[in-house]
Amino acid sequence: MNKYPIGLTAALLVGIGAGVWLNGYPPQIPWTVPGVEAAVAAPVKAEGKKPLFWRNPMNPAITSPVFTRDEMGMDYLPVYADDGGAADEPAGTVKIDPVTVQNIGVRTVKAKRQAFSHPVRALGRVIADETRITRLHPKTEGWIEKLFINKTGEPVKKDDILFSIYSPKLVSSQHEYLLALRNLKTLGESEYPDIRQGARQMAEISRERLQLLDVPEHQIRELEQSGKTFKALHVHSPFNGIVMKLNVSEGEYVTPKSELYRLADLTKIWVQVDVYEHELPWVRIGDKAQLTLKSMPGRTFEGRVSYIYPYAEARTRTIKVRLELDNPQLALKPDMFADVTLNTGLQKDAVVVPDSAIVRSGERDQVFVVRAPGKFEPRAVTLGQNSEGWVQVLDGVKAGEEVVASALFLIDSESKLREATAKMLEAAKAEASGGETAMDMDMQGMSMDAPEMSMDEMRLDSSASDGMDMSGFTLDAGSKP
Numbered sequence: 001m002n003k004y005p006i007g008l009t010a011a012l013l014v015g016i017g018a019g020v021w022l023n024g025y026p027p028q029i030p031w032t033v034p035g036v037e038a039a040v041a042a043p044v045k046a047e048g049k050k051p052l053f054w055r056n057p058m059n060p061a062i063t064s065p066v067f068t069r070d071e072m073g074m075d076y077l078p079v080y081a082d083d084g085g086a087a088d089e090p091a092g093t094v095k096i097d098p099v100t101v102q103n104i105g106v107r108t109v110k111a112k113r114q115a116f117s118h119p120v121r122a123l124g125r126v127i128a129d130e131t132r133i134t135r136l137h138p139k140t141e142g143w144i145e146k147l148f149i150n151k152t153g154e155p156v157k158k159d160d161i162l163f164s165i166y167s168p169k170l171v172s173s174q175h176e177y178l179l180a181l182r183n184l185k186t187l188g189e190s191e192y193p194d195i196r197q198g199a200r201q202m203a204e205i206s207r208e209r210l211q212l213l214d215v216p217e218h219q220i221r222e223l224e225q226s227g228k229t230f231k232a233l234h235v236h237s238p239f240n241g242i243v244m245k246l247n248v249s250e251g252e253y254v255t256p257k258s259e260l261y262r263l264a265d266l267t268k269i270w271v272q273v274d275v276y277e278h279e280l281p282w283v284r285i286g287d288k289a290q291l292t293l294k295s296m297p298g299r300t301f302e303g304r305v306s307y308i309y310p311y312a313e314a315r316t317r318t319i320k321v322r323l324e325l326d327n328p329q330l331a332l333k334p335d336m337f338a339d340v341t342l343n344t345g346l347q348k349d350a351v352v353v354p355d356s357a358i359v360r361s362g363e364r365d366q367v368f369v370v371r372a373p374g375k376f377e378p379r380a381v382t383l384g385q386n387s388e389g390w391v392q393v394l395d396g397v398k399a400g401e402e403v404v405a406s407a408l409f410l411i412d413s414e415s416k417l418r419e420a421t422a423k424m425l426e427a428a429k430a431e432a433s434g435g436e437t438a439m440d441m442d443m444q445g446m447s448m449d450a451p452e453m454s455m456d457e458m459r460l461d462s463s464a465s466d467g468m469d470m471s472g473f474t475l476d477a478g479s480k481p
Contacts, residue, residue, distance in 0.1 A: 051078035116350035118387035132265035142167030177206035282344035
């Protein structure tokens with residue numbers, strides 16, 4: 001029942017093995033034939049150099065005092081006395097042949113001093129200047145007789161009549177003032193100073209009460225001249241502006257709690273800009289800003305940063321920045337959106353390197369500084385702001401030093417390997433002096449002799465090829481079985 005599947009499997013394995021043998025790949029994996037022990041020959045040593053020890057090509061922590069191969073048949077690599085770098089060189093310094101440097105595409109750039117700025121681009125929303133908004137409430141209860149300004153959005157000028165109101169309290173206050181004026185006229189010539197002073201004070205208090213109830217000055221003068229009360233009193237606009245909200249109609253009963261009008265002076269306007277957290281350090285109060293609007297192509301408005309709000313928006317993770325602009329023609333209207341460019345503060349003398357030169361890890365930021373042709377030193381740096389592909393270096397690199405800007409992954413990997421090798425060389429020297437080294441430690445956890453790491457199942461079972469014609473395959477005398 002299983003004859004054909006077994007034969008097919010065996011034929012497939014033999015075919016794969018033959019293909020690997022004929023193509024010579026991988027060259028470092030020897031054939032394992034039962035009963036034949038492969039000879040382990042060390043590779044040719046570098047001229048004039050003697051290896052201190054040999055390390056596993058896949059795990060530098062595994063070493064051997066003599067040449068050997070790992071369980072996959074890969075040659076151990078020699079480690080020489082100068083592989084860890086000279087004593088005066090920082091750990092991890094990389095030496096690469098100039099030809100290899102060119103082949104792997106290493107590009108270097110000099111750190112330089114230059115003026116460093118970062119234009120912040122963001123979206124802004126036009127709003128009314130909160131210091132130029134007035135909410136009008138009546139000072140007493142009453143009924144609206146007439147609305148002279150009765151539409152939202154209507155412009156008003158200072159002292160324009162907004163509405164007239166009838167209030168019994170206002171009429172009563174007028175009567176009190178007229179009575180005080182008559183008393184002053186009668187008692188003003190009294191021979192008693194206290195009576196004269198009392199009459200004057202009563203008239204002044206009555207007049208002031210009318211002013212506090214927002215009775216306009218021209219109606220008070222008319223009252224004084226005519227001696228007759230007015231049923232409805234006028235309320236005037238306190239400044240030039242626009243009616244942003246109208247909450248009243250004629251005949252309506254109102255109280256001091258009622259907001260009748262909301263007026264805003266839009267000749268000066270605010271723009272709230274949402275700036276992301278990482279760009280906020282660039283923004284300063286007083287920075288200039290330019291605004292453009294899609295509704296007015298080709299036109300640019302200019303303003304300045306007047307305030308940076310002390311909190312962030314939880315939903316958008318942005319901070320609001322306020323701009324102030326002149327708006328004499330009222331071209332900018334509340335709730336319009338604008339594209340904003342903030343011309344942030346200029347740093348005139350900053351050391352900068354390309355952003356591509358930075359190797360970022362969880363522990364530190366570093367660059368590779370060129371010490372000599374083909375020699376690269378890893379150096380930790382403290383970074384500042386970044387802008388348009390350049391990064392400010394606060395510490396670690398000086399202007400004029402050359403840093404690697406490409407092929408960093410290969411150099412960084414080699415640097416880490418050199419650093420690990422340097423530590424092993426120190427361990428080897430300590431061992432020579434009788435000290436304990438990392439190679440003396442218990443490495444049982446990394447043993448390849450454990451049953452679970454056995455690779456016997458990877459051997460080609462010779463019994464699987466019984467009955468097959470293998471005459472087409474030969475082994476050269478120099479080949480390693």
